[in-house]
Amino acid sequence: MKTLASIFDGPLTRFIEPVSRCELNQRLKTGKATGVVVICCSELSNVNSLFPDDPNLPIFTWQNLGGCVSDSNGLEELIAEKQITDVVILGHYGCEIIEVGLRCDSKEEVSEKKIYQEVARRIAPTRGAMKERFGDRFDKHIFQKAVEDFVLRELASLLKIPSVYNAANEGQLRVHAWINRDDTMESATYDPKTRTFWVLPDDDKCLPSRSL
Ligand SMILES: [Zn+2]
Numbered sequence: 354m355k356t357l358a359s360i361f362d363g364p365l366t367r368f369i370e371p372v373s374r375c376e377l378n379q380r381l382k383t384g385k386a387t388g389v390v391v392i393c394c395s396e397l398s399n400v401n402s403l404f405p406d407d408p409n410l411p412i413f414t415w416q417n418l419g420g421c422v423s424d425s426n427g428l429e430e431l432i433a434e435k436q437i438t439d440v441v442i443l444g445h446y447g448c449e450i451i452e453v454g455l456r457c458d459s460k461e462e463v464s465e466k467k468i469y470q471e472v473a474r475r476i477a478p479t480r481g482a483m484k485e486r487f488g489d490r491f492d493k494h495i496f497q498k499a500v501e502d503f504v505l506r507e508l509a510s511l512l513k514i515p516s517v518y519n520a521a522n523e524g525q526l527r528v529h530a531w532i533n534r535d536d537t538m539e540s541a542t543y544d545p546k547t548r549t550f551w552v553l554p555d556d557d558k559c560l561p562s563r564s565l
Contacts, residue, residue, distance in 0.1 A: 368521040371544040373553035393443035394420040444504035447535035
């Protein structure tokens, strides 16, 4: 059975840092982090509330269907300017884009509307992985695993961009994967050591507003 970690080429995992929102906020406030990119699903609103309410903080947000790296135009240029120290791939456990993508399995279902075709295309690798791991079963647990799989695939594709890889390899860039829990507003972060998403102990000190 394939695991989440198998999404990555082994060496890439060394660039993934488990970091809490509090820690990243602190780094921004103290200037240790000079710029943060957040790539996330268009369903999320008020993403900047993840960070302190300071309009001067350098947060760059890309939002699109599911939160795809390939749909984040200008990302490479921004990284090349070397003003970014952190990139966060931010998913959420109730993601309807991913749920729709998992469910529209047959061509008949997705043929009508272009947006469904696009969702199906973006979710296809995750849908395939879930089928391989769980067959035709679908429940809340499998849905959560699908969100984790999707976020990690995006993180892997981010690290495969040469400029991102080079910046990470030179120690200029750290990458993180977070998944918001829509019910509790907690944020789980991916830890390559345990190969799981978990909520870091200081997460509750900086819960974002409920509108996220
Ligand atoms: Zn979503």
